[in-house]
Amino acid sequence: MNRTRADGVQEETGGTGTLGKAMAVLEAVAMADRPQRFTDILQAVRQPRGTLHRLLAHLVEEGLLVQRRDLSYEPGLRLLKFAYRSWSGNRFRDIAEQHLLRLHELTGETVHLGVLRETEIIYVDKVESRQTVRMSSQIGKASPAYCTGIGKAALSSLARSEAERIAARMEFHPFTAHTHRSAASLLAEIEVIRRDGHAFDREEHEAEICCVAAPIAVPEHDLVAGISVTGPSYRVSTAQLAAWAADVRRAAAEIEEEVRIRLGPRRDGR
Amino acid sequence: MNRTRADGVQEETGGTGTLGKAMAVLEAVAMADRPQRFTDILQAVRQPRGTLHRLLAHLVEEGLLVQRRDLSYEPGLRLLKFAYRSWSGNRFRDIAEQHLLRLHELTGETVHLGVLRETEIIYVDKVESRQTVRMSSQIGKASPAYCTGIGKAALSSLARSEAERIAARMEFHPFTAHTHRSAASLLAEIEVIRRDGHAFDREEHEAEICCVAAPIAVPEHDLVAGISVTGPSYRVSTAQLAAWAADVRRAAAEIEEEVRIRLGPRRDGR
DNA sequence: AAACATCGTTCCACATATTGGAACTCCAGT
């Protein structure tokens, strides 16, 4: 593959061959916020037309994408089916659930559970005030780690070298005036977070939204995650957040402990 | 592939080559209710050891699977991320939402929205009485079409030949004493449903659970779906279900209409 | 302790499935 390649710039599809390319296509379609036409995808994933065409046909046949009558592509239902299993069978989420509820009762604000994946936080559960119906709006949502409380907290639980490696791969998008703009700035704050045991997000991702978060880390299970209490700035003062920090830390510690007990110790010692 | 194959039984991986095999593996892991070891998967998808091994490695590298320390595999978080987009960007669900809410207020029972995919119904939304927190328990869940109200209703909206084709591919698992046991029996009921415009599920999937459902079909958008009102037998009588039938049919018709308006007519006429 | 299973991993000659440039069709605009 990539036989004739004049330049040295290798397109990153990873070492996963065909599957990697297919996933890159899926990602391109799924992450766009509207149906993607052939040409849109073509320039998102740089593959020759013929190749992309077959790739798309395969993805459609597998139900991962759906081709609409106007020929554009959108995510298929099979993804939802897969996700259901990945969510409902998630022991970690199950264990954390009651702790989230307790934290919500205590604070009255929205509580999130997120897991670190690459440079992102994937929200795995959420408890909010007005249970406004359904799939809790953002389960499965991915947000950058550098501008979320959970993300920064999770990073602080890693070895310094590991956090640096991840930070190096980030692209710092300035969502608000307070968003970190560089790895250096992020890593500096992470030092503080490591010391304090909790992280704040002061309108770094969205204006008027702030939170306190604490890390959950269970190395035996390769689990790097975090929980947070989030609220609108007008209602939740900086002092209030700080006051909740201890509670969030405690809840995180309890989850960590329970995970260790219920998911069992590791007998392999790989 | 499948070079040396003594028997004539071809393993169904479809014509999607590597991707198909990979998805078969993913399916095997995702649909199991506990982490799968190498050997479990090996006998679920019949692939040579070497092949399977590489396939798994690729799936893990892509984040679709996670390998635990005890070497077993479980669904990865990336699936959740994909699904979030496939769900949150779903126009059909969005349009149906308010109609579901209205139907719920009217009946006080749980309302479901499901879409037909192959021989299954995938639940896309749900409104229930006690919003017991979170991802509405079964969004993304897949149930067989032959034993669910929505499934039977959806099938009734198809051309007879199409319904027969799909029914022929089903495996009839006897969940309860009332579950259809053959395509013939199912197709016979579908004729009645087609005439009535609504379907009942009288404890065919789960004991003590019954529902009324109506089909939603928008051929221009290849949409075959349905909605239902579900309740426990002790609370919801057969007469009560029958009384709601007209309301369910009306809601379904309204959704169908609104989809046609808001998703627009098709200009391609493929 | 030796022999035996079971499980997961690695290896490598082989050929199939993927590749990607190019030609082709269809449609809309000029």
Added chain:
DNA sequence: ACTGGAGTTCCAATATGTGGAACGATGTTT
């Protein structure tokens, strides 16, 4: 009729995936 853009099809070349077999590592039985 010409032009340009979008999507689809084709096919020789070969990189990629295949799968049988051998290898280690664990744990179990004799």
